[in-house]
Amino acid sequence: MDKDDKNQQGQQGINTKVLKQGLCTGCCACVNLCPSIEYYKDKTILVHDCNLEKGRCFTYCPRTPTDFEMLRCALFNPGDMVLEIGAFKGLYMTRAADENIRAGAQHGGTVTALIQLALDQGFIDEAILADQNDQFLPAAQSIVDKDEVSGKSGSKFAVSPTLSVFNRISKTDTGKIGVVATPCQALALAKMKVNPVPEDKMRMEKLRLVLGLFCGWALDWRKLQKLLKEKTGDRKIKGIDILPSKYACMEVYTMDGTIEIPIEEVNTCVRDNCRYCFDMTCEFADISVGAARSPEGWDVDRGWNQVIVRTDLGGQLLALAREKGVLEFKAVPDKNIENLKKASAGKKLTCLINLSEKTGNPDDFIYIDPEDPVVRHIKKLRG
Amino acid sequence: MENTLRCDPYNLIIAGVGGQGNVLASRVLGDMMIHQGYTVTIGETFGASQRGGSVMSHLRISARGGFSPQMPKGKANMVVALEPMEAIRVLAVYGNPKVKVLCNTRPIQSVGVICGEQIYPEKKQIIKWIESLSADAKFFDTTKAALNLGNPVFGNIMAMGALSSTGDLPMSLNVFEQVILKKVPAHKVEINLEAYKIGKGMVIA
Amino acid sequence: MSSILFENKKDFEALLMGNDAIARGALEAGVNVVTGYPGTPSSEIVEQLANVAGERNLYVEWSVNEKVALEVAAAGSYANLKSLCVMKQVGVNVAADSLLHIAEYGTRGPLVLVSCEDPGALSSTNEGDSRPYAKMMEFPLLEPGDFQEAKDMARWAFELSCDIRNIVMLRSVTRLSHASGNVIMGKLPKSIPEAIFEFSGTPMDQMKGAVLAFPTLVDSLRRRQHEKLSKAVAAFEESPFNTYTGPQKPELLIITSSVCNLYTREALTILNLWDRVGLLKLGTTWPLPSKLLEQHLSVCEKIFIVEEGTPFLEDNIKVMAAEKAKQVGIKTFFGRKDGTLPCVNELNPDLLIKGINHILGTSVQPVLDDYSAEAAQIIAAGVFNRELTFCPGCPHRASFWLIHTALKLDNRSGFLCGDIGCYGLGAGPCGFSTIKILQAMGSGIGMAGGFGKFDRFGMSQSVMAVCGDSTFFHAAMPALVNAVHNQSDMILVVLDNSGTAMTGFQPHPGSPAGAMGSKLPMLDIEKLCRAMDVRVEVSDPFDLKATRQILLEFLEDKGNPRVLILKQPCALSPIRKGRKMYEMAIDADRCLADHCGCNRLCTRVFKCPGLIWDTIKNKIQIDEVLCAGCGVCASICPTGAITAKKVR
Numbered sequence A: 001m002d003k004d005d006k007n008q009q010g011q012q013g014i015n016t017k018v019l020k021q022g023l024c025t026g027c028c029a030c031v032n033l034c035p036s037i038e039y040y041k042d043k044t045i046l047v048h049d050c051n052l053e054k055g056r057c058f059t060y061c062p063r064t065p066t067d068f069e070m071l072r073c074a075l076f077n078p079g080d081m082v083l084e085i086g087a088f089k090g091l092y093m094t095r096a097a098d099e100n101i102r103a104g105a106q107h108g109g110t111v112t113a114l115i116q117l118a119l120d121q122g123f124i125d126e127a128i129l130a131d132q133n134d135q136f137l138p139a140a141q142s143i144v145d146k147d148e149v150s151g152k153s154g155s156k157f158a159v160s161p162t163l164s165v166f167n168r169i170s171k172t173d174t175g176k177i178g179v180v181a182t183p184c185q186a187l188a189l190a191k192m193k194v195n196p197v198p199e200d201k202m203r204m205e206k207l208r209l210v211l212g213l214f215c216g217w218a219l220d221w222r223k224l225q226k227l228l229k230e231k232t233g234d235r236k237i238k239g240i241d242i243l244p245s246k247y248a249c250m251e252v253y254t255m256d257g258t259i260e261i262p263i264e265e266v267n268t269c270v271r272d273n274c275r276y277c278f279d280m281t282c283e284f285a286d287i288s289v290g291a292a293r294s295p296e297g298w299d300v301d302r303g304w305n306q307v308i309v310r311t312d313l314g315g316q317l318l319a320l321a322r323e324k325g326v327l328e329f330k331a332v333p334d335k336n337i338e339n340l341k342k343a344s345a346g347k348k349l350t351c352l353i354n355l356s357e358k359t360g361n362p363d364d365f366i367y368i369d370p371e372d373p374v375v376r377h378i379k380k381l382r383g
Numbered sequence B: 001m002e003n004t005l006r007c008d009p010y011n012l013i014i015a016g017v018g019g020q021g022n023v024l025a026s027r028v029l030g031d032m033m034i035h036q037g038y039t040v041t042i043g044e045t046f047g048a049s050q051r052g053g054s055v056m057s058h059l060r061i062s063a064r065g066g067f068s069p070q071m072p073k074g075k076a077n078m079v080v081a082l083e084p085m086e087a088i089r090v091l092a093v094y095g096n097p098k099v100k101v102l103c104n105t106r107p108i109q110s111v112g113v114i115c116g117e118q119i120y121p122e123k124k125q126i127i128k129w130i131e132s133l134s135a136d137a138k139f140f141d142t143t144k145a146a147l148n149l150g151n152p153v154f155g156n157i158m159a160m161g162a163l164s165s166t167g168d169l170p171m172s173l174n175v176f177e178q179v180i181l182k183k184v185p186a187h188k189v190e191i192n193l194e195a196y197k198i199g200k201g202m203v204i205a
Numbered sequence C: 001m002s003s004i005l006f007e008n009k010k011d012f013e014a015l016l017m018g019n020d021a022i023a024r025g026a027l028e029a030g031v032n033v034v035t036g037y038p039g040t041p042s043s044e045i046v047e048q049l050a051n052v053a054g055e056r057n058l059y060v061e062w063s064v065n066e067k068v069a070l071e072v073a074a075a076g077s078y079a080n081l082k083s084l085c086v087m088k089q090v091g092v093n094v095a096a097d098s099l100l101h102i103a104e105y106g107t108r109g110p111l112v113l114v115s116c117e118d119p120g121a122l123s124s125t126n127e128g129d130s131r132p133y134a135k136m137m138e139f140p141l142l143e144p145g146d147f148q149e150a151k152d153m154a155r156w157a158f159e160l161s162c163d164i165r166n167i168v169m170l171r172s173v174t175r176l177s178h179a180s181g182n183v184i185m186g187k188l189p190k191s192i193p194e195a196i197f198e199f200s201g202t203p204m205d206q207m208k209g210a211v212l213a214f215p216t217l218v219d220s221l222r223r224r225q226h227e228k229l230s231k232a233v234a235a236f237e238e239s240p241f242n243t244y245t246g247p248q249k250p251e252l253l254i255i256t257s258s259v260c261n262l263y264t265r266e267a268l269t270i271l272n273l274w275d276r277v278g279l280l281k282l283g284t285t286w287p288l289p290s291k292l293l294e295q296h297l298s299v300c301e302k303i304f305i306v307e308e309g310t311p312f313l314e315d316n317i318k319v320m321a322a323e324k325a326k327q328v329g330i331k332t333f334f335g336r337k338d339g340t341l342p343c344v345n346e347l348n349p350d351l352l353i354k355g356i357n358h359i360l361g362t363s364v365q366p367v368l369d370d371y372s373a374e375a376a377q378i379i380a381a382g383v384f385n386r387e388l389t390f391c392p393g394c395p396h397r398a399s400f401w402l403i404h405t406a407l408k409l410d411n412r413s414g415f416l417c418g419d420i421g422c423y424g425l426g427a428g429p430c431g432f433s434t435i436k437i438l439q440a441m442g443s444g445i446g447m448a449g450g451f452g453k454f455d456r457f458g459m460s461q462s463v464m465a466v467c468g469d470s471t472f473f474h475a476a477m478p479a480l481v482n483a484v485h486n487q488s489d490m491i492l493v494v495l496d497n498s499g500t501a502m503t504g505f506q507p508h509p510g511s512p513a514g515a516m517g518s519k520l521p522m523l524d525i526e527k528l529c530r531a532m533d534v535r536v537e538v539s540d541p542f543d544l545k546a547t548r549q550i551l552l553e554f555l556e557d558k559g560n561p562r563v564l565i566l567k568q569p570c571a572l573s574p575i576r577k578g579r580k581m582y583e584m585a586i587d588a589d590r591c592l593a594d595h596c597g598c599n600r601l602c603t604r605v606f607k608c609p610g611l612i613w614d615t616i617k618n619k620i621q622i623d624e625v626l627c628a629g630c631g632v633c634a635s636i637c638p639t640g641a642i643t644a645k646k647v648r
């Protein structure tokens, strides 16, 4: 880093190196740390200038230069590392045993069931989940009562201000906190947890569980709003889902049936920053959950989840779920792990290509160290 | 009329910050001079008075008249500063090696100081600077004395009292009284007289 | 405390401000009707006359804007009354349409227009010069050259207007209007006016006919207007307000007017050049007294024209010299155009000294090189500029905080169009640099109305405008009507601080009393906006939470204009001055100071002068003397280190 860079490790750095570069994920790791940065309508906004040369916003942001290898070593067992998909203790296919949960969930309801269980069994005292209003604008909420968890099921396709709520409640609340996080949010939490500034140490000790979501990309809320309005007019929307790539569409479920929006149109709503994301399977979580894939086809798969266990804690939670009968399990097809690795490596490669295009330098990936072993591996795969 | 001015025209600047009562001081002094047959021109820069800006009044006192409301550069005979930094600002343009200064030492901070972008120099340093830019500089804390009277704004009248004791201008208490009677409400006359007297006692020649 | 300004005796001498002198002159002329719109440096004239309205039986009003002010004054003239209309330079532009027609027709009772102008833009957004109006619209122009003349010429302006039966303009400048000097007073007359508007005569009967500007009459009206001008010139040739000082055959002739007269005199005295240089001071600057000029031009080859503003005198004298080239010979001119004087900004004695030295090659007066150098060093070492800011407890600080925040959150590169008033400081740091366009009275709304229509060209920025309560009536209403009618996507925020705060709380149509202090009906901005059928909300800018919500909703609610009225009296207004709403206190332990988590939001960003940053303890403090007790800083402090307790 040159001298200028050293003096820009606060909000100014966030501005020049993240926001202006179009890298901000909207994760809200920097929100509610101070009054100068706010979240509004799925965007992170610098409301007042701050001239500190070092700030927590910069330190915790998942898009400021990050020592991934150090984080991996600090959080996971080095023996579990799989270059394409991160720490790996096992891959499972699960769904919530409770039909009611499944009915309201995005896929198999695994996340909802696991969070309920974690609250019930005292793994955590509260969980930060994403909610949304009738215009699909996400809002995050801390839930203490396990009966309220299923009310927050379902994916919100714009980013949720989850970490702003984490920053707020971790200051005041005393209990153990669980967070359902997208990969960028999980990365920010990892940076906070491994390297907190001294005054945040206590706060970070409250973070107990990170339940990760697989993520291909998120949508820009304002663009999504516009698209939905165009396609559905005034019809009331119950939910939306993105189908696997071969269906090439987004389904919008309305009171008078399903409307399909071609994926090319949806793609125009994807947040720019997601093109620079290095993580599909939420590598910095204790346990990561995504949609299932199997030869049985989407109509069956859409009711199931694929789960990667990454830490002992994640393993314990899943084992308990099996023991209590909270989740149902089925065999994972042989090829799934390879397919996951391929898909994940694909996202990583696209990320590196896009970043180097932005910098005009094949070895400058802004926030990712070109010497990182995963980067080297991906570059090798590409040949 | 006998011309008792130290020089003609006698060029005086009252410098301060908006809200310190610059205008009243210059008007009172002007009226006192006219009362005794002199001709006065006062030029005032008070556009920014309420909003914390620098304010100054140029007084040209003469037996003849016809002087510009803007004093030529380097021509001040006396600078009465209600605020120390303003003394320097004015001296830099209108001062000369022979200029005299009467200066209230109590600073008024700028927004820049409040928000930590500017640093107000040490009192000792300011005094040294003013001394080096004038032939004869006298300092006092009129703000403190005025606060004792109940309101820092009386500092302006005290400064006029102090000016009267230099003997440069004919400024008897009697004339002051006649002028102030017409300038302030009746119940404020007494306290203004008091302020004038306190100011008069502040300068030990 | 009675003002000596209005003492009804003769021949006494007093120290008068230029504006007071003009007011006195009008009184000595027996003025009946006084109108104006506040604007520095003109406001004191109307204020002073309002103070004696009862005593002297005047009708004084602060009009809604300068055009209306001139029309009310013209009505006075057509009713055979003596009328005075006062404004600053920008106002003449507002009044110009009516001015053109009044000048074309002429007057009955005398009508004097006073324009107080501001060379150097000491308290203006421009250096507007209205003198060219006199030439363009063909009426006489007077410019007093000192304080006594300010009074005497004001009185004479009424006489002249009465003689020629047309409007007369008296132009002053800041350095005269706001400076003071000795003035010897004249008598105050007894007049018992009888107002009547006659229309029984033919249209060309100026005193008795209907006042009509018909196309078919224009030719005759214009001929009559030119006769009036000739009459004025005749008077000007003899006028005692045109004076010459100096030798019979000067080496250099300086022609000047207004306060430049005093600068020039001072320069000539300092340079000791009165025996070589002649000074022709003109009090009547349009139409020019050609015989007088011819006489002076013919004895000197070098002519130096000294004036502020545009080269009005310079151009007109050059034209005259060309016309009379045979009689006066070839001249060399010096002035603002050839660079002898700077072409912009106000003048002063030093610039005159420089200019004269340049022409005559006389020696420069001794510069105090060592002294200046030392002073410059000291200034550099420790003297800072005092940045202008909103007063402690000013509602505008809170309003701009809110607008700034809302536009940032809205995240569409939104911007705020402003106009003229205290709130113009919203373009600077104390207003978080929120205003991005700042020009004329009410222009922000007009422009916002334009920007709000450009979506068809891809403009997607959010557009907001602010205006004050006084400006709302003055110029914003037609612009708002325009935006409403044309369905422009914009938000107007009216900063209603109950008065024309910047110029000293003159009342406006929304005020409960007029210039003369009597009770008047208040026009309600909210109702006016509702009548235009736009969405209107009213809020208190000190209630940050509620107001922020409204602003954010407005920004989402695209489409037609929306109006938010932010009501909170000015901190200096009689109802708020010296009265705290909250007693402020500090909990220093909670103060995060310059640590990450706050970094002194209160003093670094919000910057209310009622707060002090204690650099030694590195903690916030309240300045008991300055704090106005508005409580806003407690609402912005993220940790509760500043607390507010309601007073009573």
Ligand SMILES: Cc1cc2nc3c(=O)[nH]c(=O)nc-3n(C[C@H](O)[C@H](O)[C@H](O)COP(=O)(O)OP(=O)(O)OC[C@H]3O[C@@H](n4cnc5c(N)ncnc54)[C@H](O)[C@@H]3O)c2cc1C
Residues within 6 Å of the ligand: A104, A105, A106, A107, A108, A109, A110, A111, A112, A113, A129, A130, A131, A138, A152, A153, A154, A155, A156, A157, A158, A159, A160, A162, A180, A181, A182, A213, A214, A215, A216, A217, A218, A219, A289, A290, A291, A292, A305
């Ligand atoms: C933006 C986004 C993109 C995704 N992309 C993919 C993908 O490409 N491939 C894939 O396999 N899976 C993807 N997922 C994950 C998938 O949609 C499901 O969330 C996941 O399979 C879990 O299903 P479930 O039935 O267990 O979830 P549920 O039981 O319905 O629970 C979902 C939980 O996630 C929380 N949540 C919802 N939206 C967000 C959000 N935006 N941020 C944080 N928390 C949230 C909810 O509060 C709820 O607790 C994505 C999810 C999101 C939010």
Ligand code: SF4
Residues within 6 Å of the ligand: A014, A018, A019, A023, A024, A025, A026, A027, A028, A029, A030, A031, A044, A057, A060, A061, A062, A063, A188
């Ligand atoms: S921390 Fe998150 S929200 Fe903040 S700048 Fe970084 S990516 Fe954006």
Ligand code: SF4
Residues within 6 Å of the ligand: C392, C393, C394, C584, C608, C609, C610, C611, C622, C626, C627, C628, C629, C630, C631, C632, C633, C634
């Ligand atoms: S309460 Fe706070 S913001 Fe208001 S005037 Fe006092 S210090 Fe300023």
